Amino acid sequence: RTWTDQTSIIHEEPIRKVGIIGAGAMGAGIAQLVGYRGYDVVIKEINEAAAEAGRTRVNDLVNQLARHKKMNESTREQLLGRIRIVTEDEPLSDADLVIEAIVEKLDVKRSVFRALDRITTPETIFASNTSSLSVTDMATATQRGNLVAGLHFFNPVHKMELVEVVRAKETNDVTIARLVGFVRGLGKTPIVTADTPGFLVNRVLFPYLGEAVLMVAEGHSVANIDKEVRRFGMPMGPLELLDQVGLDVALHVSRSLESVLSGLCPVVDQLAIMVEDGLIGKKASAGFYWYLNGKKKGVS
Numbered sequence: 001r002t003w004t005d006q007t008s009i010i011h012e013e014p015i016r017k018v019g020i021i022g023a024g025a026m027g028a029g030i031a032q033l034v035g036y037r038g039y040d041v042v043i044k045e046i047n048e049a050a051a052e053a054g055r056t057r058v059n060d061l062v063n064q065l066a067r068h069k070k071m072n073e074s075t076r077e078q079l080l081g082r083i084r085i086v087t088e089d090e091p092l093s094d095a096d097l098v099i100e101a102i103v104e105k106l107d108v109k110r111s112v113f114r115a116l117d118r119i120t121t122p123e124t125i126f127a128s129n130t131s132s133l134s135v136t137d138m139a140t141a142t143q144r145g146n147l148v149a150g151l152h153f154f155n156p157v158h159k160m161e162l163v164e165v166v167r168a169k170e171t172n173d174v175t176i177a178r179l180v181g182f183v184r185g186l187g188k189t190p191i192v193t194a195d196t197p198g199f200l201v202n203r204v205l206f207p208y209l210g211e212a213v214l215m216v217a218e219g220h221s222v223a224n225i226d227k228e229v230r231r232f233g234m235p236m237g238p239l240e241l242l243d244q245v246g247l248d249v250a251l252h253v254s255r256s257l258e259s260v261l262s263g264l265c266p267v268v269d270q271l272a273i274m275v276e277d278g279l280i281g282k283k284a285s286a287g288f289y290w291y292l293n294g295k296k297k298g299v300s
């Protein structure tokens with residue numbers, strides 16, 4: 001079990017049981033990875049229908065991994081057996097770490113953190129997967145600001161190497177060290193960032209993505225922009241990447257970055273028009289491109 005690796009880094013209790021709030025794109029992806037690395041995982045969803053949709057998502061991701069790793073049936077079943085999706089709070093009460101991956105709304109996240117504060121042990125670490133909100137603002141909903149941090153996985157979780165560990169105003173060093181150890185134990189590369197808009201990666205990435213959005217608004221071809229940028233050496237074009245991330249998520253990130261980056265206002269306007277039209281990317285089968293059964297078919 002990889003959590004034992006962490007004992008060489010810090011002399012704190014290692015993280016064994018992980019809770020996740022939300023079994024959407026990110027929550028399911030994190031569960032697949034964390035379960036694969038040997039942790040027991042409990043995901044909490046909002047109701048039975050959402051839990052069922054989450055189970056399908058987790059099953060698909062586990063099956064994909066099982067094929068990729070040529071797992072035998074019993075290993076695959078053991079992995080699936082380590083990931084439970086529930087609708088009650090109680091199974092989270094003895095988690096060492098709870099990762100929140102729900103809708104990107106501060107008031108909803110704060111109320112989830114407030115509730116978690118009541119039901120978990122006082123030592124449980126809370127981490128948010130937010131890409132655009134202030135982790136410090138979430139931490140103040142709890143009585144344990146020193147144990148609250150950001151843990152920003154990228155999409156898709158199983159492919160993306162980097163995880164940002166976000167230090168909020170009151171996060172203590174032990175919490176950061178435990179999360180850094182946890183991320184290393186998952187086989188990913190942690191970077192510790194400040195709790196400022198866009199953290200590190202999105203602050204650098206979004207001006208680039210935003211220029212591609214503006215070029216489309218100016219009449220340039222979606223497919224050509226992506227093709228040329230891929231030829232330059234990027235694994236994926238900027239518009240394909242936006243579809244993958246979700247234009248709704250990208251809109252939130254762009255809005256949060258307006259306070260630190262000038263020139264994003266027209267990008268926010270363009271993204272908002274597409275989001276209003278339901279063009280939110282691959283998850284809705286339509287964004288800059290349209291998709292059938294998850295496969296890109298053409299420009300929207």
Ligand code: NAI
Nearest residue numbers: 022023024025026045046050101102104129130131155245
């Ligand atoms: P999603 O919309 O796919 O999933 C959210 C899930 O949370 C849904 O299944 C929903 O039923 C559930 N949920 C909502 N409120 C809940 C509550 N109170 N309790 C329990 N479950 C609840 O969202 P996605 O894309 O997975 O994003 C989740 C978080 O991760 C957001 O904060 C987002 O900004 C962040 N993020 C998203 C990335 C992306 O590329 N999609 C990348 C990195 C971070």
